[in-house]
Amino acid sequence: xxxxxxxxxxxxxxxxxxxxxxxxxxxxxxxxxxxxxxxxxxxxxxxxxxxxxxxxxxxxxxxxxxxxxxxxxxxxxxxxxxxxxxxxxxxxxxxxxxxxxxxxxxxxxxxxxxxxxxxxxxxxxxxxxxxxxxxxxxxxxxxxxxxxxxxxxxxxxxxxxxxxxxxxxxxxxxxxxxxxxxxxxxxxxxxxxxxxxxxxxxxxxxxxxxxxxxxxxxxxxxxxxxxxxxxxxxxxxxxxxxxxxxxxxxxxxxxxxxxxxxxxxxxxxxxxxxxxxxxx
Amino acid sequence: xxxxxxxxxxxxxxxxxxxxxxxxxxxxxxxxxxxxxxxxxxxxxxxxxxxxxxxxxxxxxxxxxxxxxxxxxxxxxxxxxxxxxxxxxxxxxxxxxxxxxxxxxxxxxxxxxxxxxxxxxxxxxxxxxxxxxxxxxxxxxxxxxxxxxxxxxxxxxxxxxxxxxxxxxxxxxxxxxxxxxxxxxxxxxxxxxxxxxxxxxxxxxxxxxxxxxxxxxxxxxxxxxxxxxxxxxxxxxxxxxxxxxxxxxxxxxxxxxxxxxxxxxxxxxxxxxxxxxxxxxxxxxxxxxxxxxxxxxxxxxxxxxxxx
Ligand SMILES: Nc1ncnc2c1ncn2[C@@H]1O[C@H](COP(=O)(O)OP(=O)(O)O)[C@@H](O)[C@H]1O
Ligand SMILES: [Mg+2]
Numbered sequence: 001x002x003x004x005x006x007x008x009x010x011x012x013x014x015x016x017x018x019x020x021x022x023x024x025x026x027x028x029x030x031x032x033x034x035x036x037x038x039x040x041x042x043x044x045x046x047x048x049x050x051x052x053x054x055x056x057x058x059x060x061x062x063x064x065x066x067x068x069x070x071x072x073x074x075x076x077x078x079x080x081x082x083x084x085x086x087x088x089x090x091x092x093x094x095x096x097x098x099x100x101x102x103x104x105x106x107x108x109x110x111x112x113x114x115x116x117x118x119x120x121x122x123x124x125x126x127x128x129x130x131x132x133x134x135x136x137x138x139x140x141x142x143x144x145x146x147x148x149x150x151x152x153x154x155x156x157x158x159x160x161x162x163x164x165x166x167x168x169x170x171x172x173x174x175x176x177x178x179x180x181x182x183x184x185x186x187x188x189x190x191x192x193x194x195x196x197x198x199x200x201x202x203x204x205x206x207x208x209x210x211x212x213x214x215x216x217x218x219x220x221x222x223x224x225x226x227x228x229x230x231x232x233x234x235x236x237x238x239x240x241x242x243x244x245x246x247x248x249x250x251x252x253x254x255x256x257x258x259x260x261x262x263x264x265x266x267x268x269x270x271x272x273x274x275x276x277x278x279x280x
Numbered sequence: 281x282x283x284x285x286x287x288x289x290x291x292x293x294x295x296x297x298x299x300x301x302x303x304x305x306x307x308x309x310x311x312x313x314x315x316x317x318x319x320x321x322x323x324x325x326x327x328x329x330x331x332x333x334x335x336x337x338x339x340x341x342x343x344x345x346x347x348x349x350x351x352x353x354x355x356x357x358x359x360x361x362x363x364x365x366x367x368x369x370x371x372x373x374x375x376x377x378x379x380x381x382x383x384x385x386x387x388x389x390x391x392x393x394x395x396x397x398x399x400x401x402x403x404x405x406x407x408x409x410x411x412x413x414x415x416x417x418x419x420x421x422x423x424x425x426x427x428x429x430x431x432x433x434x435x436x437x438x439x440x441x442x443x444x445x446x447x448x449x450x451x452x453x454x455x456x457x458x459x460x461x462x463x464x465x466x467x468x469x470x471x472x473x474x475x476x477x478x479x480x481x482x483x484x485x486x487x488x489x490x491x492x493x494x495x496x497x498x499x500x501x502x503x504x505x506x507x508x509x510x511x512x513x514x515x516x517x518x519x520x521x522x523x524x525x526x527x528x529x530x531x532x533x534x535x536x537x538x539x540x541x542x543x544x545x546x547x548x549x550x551x552x553x554x555x556x557x558x559x560x561x562x563x564x565x566x567x568x569x570x571x572x573x574x575x576x577x578x579x580x581x582x583x584x585x586x587x588x
Contacts, residue, residue: 006399008434011435111371121357121358278334
């Protein structure tokens with residue numbers, strides 16, 4: 001036993017409540033990032049490994065086949081890899097954002113219940129929601145950048161398209177991250193819920209959203225899946241931004257509006273569910 | 281008169297139709313160690329969650345630090361330290377990181393926290409576990425870490441929901457010692473427990489709760505004086521003879537309680553009553569004279585035992 005007396009000024013002295021409330025979401029993000037940092041090596045290895053494998057297999061394998069048949073201007077007048085890159089980036093960013101909004105939410109409500117610990121401070125349900133989203137977007141940004149490095153190394157994209165592609169991928173990440181956060185905050189016990197989402201929602205969405213081939217080559221009755229799919233909106237936006245795929249201004253606005261409203265709507269719904277669940 | 285840190289009037293919480301907390305009144309003063317004693321399901325945790333401004337009351341008035349939690353939740357919570365009934369630590373993080381991150385929630389600077397974390401690790405006797413993954417700690421260590429975490433913002437009120445449940449006796453005594461020190465620092469403590477010894481050790485004043493209601497209120501000594509006798513004689517006659525013996529000695533002492541395995545006789549002089557019992561021709565298998573405790577108060581008030 002030691003008999004050291006603690007220094008003690010009291011919360012009234014040391015806690016600046018206005019500052020603490022204003023920065024609350026960022027403090028939540030700090031907690032998430034610190035959790036993530038435990039996996040940093042894996043995050044970076046997967047972040048680099050995935051695109052490398054994918055580009056070798058699909059991009060170069062399938063791509064050279066496609067390009068060989070179409071003389072290097074396979075789709076939209078560009079090579080297959082350039083066509084594919086926006087979809088791959090959006091897909092990777094979406095996956096990263098969903099990883100960081102799904103499991104952390106189960107962790108926060110069920111496994112570790114640390115959302116309840118946050119909620120016991122001045123932090124509010126909304127600051128927790130925003131904080132988790134900030135962290136998930138940081139993770140998505142890291143993943144997207146790593147992917148872009150690989151794409152540059154494979155000469156799949158140009159330097160000029162790095163920033164536009166980053167923007168479209170992040171819009172996709174935000175939209176899906178917020179939607180997943182709202183969905184995951186409803187889960188009361190994890191009965192393979194995410195496996196179901198992955199298999200029956202995400203996988204078909206990737207297939208019918210113009211990821212690997214233009215949506216116009218689908219039979220007309222399957223095309224609506226693409227139209228409602230946020231993946232298509234993100235991918236098409238990426239194509240417009242990266243290699244200047246011609247687009248009507250109204251459709252351009254719809255792409256951005258669609259993704260932004262999914263982000264805002266998902267966040268608002270998540271905020272309400274969080275508030276309900278944390279008021280115990 | 282010391283200012284009221286917490287004031288509840290007619291405080292009520294319903295879950296659907298079920299009334300978990302049924303219109304209770306109490307006041308906690310600055311620097312006091314205030315207890316909520318009651319069996320499982322009494323409504324202690326529900327009351328605690330309302331006090332911690334994380335659960336909306338169904339009815340009644342509640343003021344914490346002079347503010348209504350319905351209006352000033354975040355401002356109130358910024359001045360509280362909360363130790364929930366079950367630990368909700370960041371298990372993937374290291375021990376020191378739990379303290380650090382929690383301090384960051386309050387916007388405390390890294391420089392301040394560097395010092396504070398060391399102080400709290402010493403306080404919780406976890407210096408050697410500083411870099412251990414939190415998941416690997418024993419139950420007692422996790423509990424101490426949760427308490428240390430609640431102190432990082434130097435709260436004015438520390439709320440502890442069953443701080444020592446599930447701990448071995450030694451770990452409990454270590455914790456009690458830490459809580460005494462906090463009291464010496466002037467921190468107001470609110471403690472729920474279903475252990476009468478814990479309530480007796482730690483609390484200046486307490487309310488005895490059952491089924492969402494307050495059964496009695498006072499200091500441990502006052503409650504014992506009011507609801508029990510000075511001494512208690514516990515006798516066992518073996519399961520077959522208990523009932524018969526009980527009938528014959530029911531007139532002895534101030535009051536007799538027949539429990540399934542033993543008989544309690546409340547009296548000012550236990551040894552004297554024991555002699556009378558033997559004189560009546562009943563030789564107990566075992567007998568014990570002890571001082572009255574809050575357990576006896578609870579039994580008197582509700583006809584039930586606190587821990588079964
Ligand atoms: N979220 C809840 N929903 C429904 N019933 C609840 C909820 N929380 C507590 N209760 C009920 O309220 C009563 C009091 O519970 P609690 O406050 O946890 O008691 P204690 O902490 O004294 O053991 C119990 O009967 C419990 O089942
Ligand atoms: Mg409880």
